[in-house]
Amino acid sequence: MQKEIRQDKIVGSRRFSNYFWTFFLFIGGLSFLLAGISSYFKVNLLPFANPKELIFFPQGIIMTFYGTLSLSLSIYILITMFWDIGSGYNEYNKTENLVKIVRKGFPGKNREILLTYPLVNIRSIGIKISEGLNPKRIIYLCLKDERKIPLTPVQEPTTISDLEEEAADLAKFLNLQLENL
Structure with a gap:
């Protein structure tokens, strides 16, 4: 019976590369978002940089946008890994x-x-x-x-x-x- 049936497993979205990119995009996106928010409120939210010196328009807005985009992408990849698409x-x-x-x-x-x-x-x-x-x-x-x-x-x-x-x-x-x- 075993010689009549062959089954090949397929790995979905739970691959090492997705774990790597989720982590990388989350950390980078969070850093950019905090830098953009720091430039708006003139409060330093990052311990390793001084983003409150940035001008909010246009640098702070762009950093906030890229941070939000990166965080959204990392959450999307995380959800696909959770569902194992x-x-x-x-x-x-x-x-x-x-x-x-x-x-x-x-x-x-x-x-x-x-x-x-x-x-x-x-x-x-x-x-x-x-x-x-x-x-x-x-x-x-x-x-x-x-x-x-x-x-x-x-x-x-x-x-x-x-x-x-x-x-x-x-x-x-x-x-x-x-x-x-």
Whole structure:
């Protein structure tokens, strides 16, 4: 039975990079916001600087704006980590002849995202590798109706050899062709 079902876990928004950016944006945003408020009230709210010497218009307003924006972004990332947006699994079931892609979305009536594809509708497993400033290394489920469903999570790119090995294992498990996109 175990050889007929394969399940790959997908890490969602609870990644190290999100924890890092949440902390960095929160500290930076709080510092900028306190500097902007200090320049308005002429009271030093930061122990390591003297922002009350800043002129409120335009420097204080800009620092307040950037601080508010940075804090808002850090809170948004924190909420997505709390809800674990994007986490889930891919299940390849040969006994039921189905591929299930399960992900968590934002709270609401469509919180659980479930995509199901019969194995007879799958043409191949595809790999797309693009290098450059924003490298992408993605494994796709290529359907017979020309749709391409991404199977890998959005994350830091893995090595090309690991991606190819994972795609080859999946293609072998499902008895499908492996193609380069």
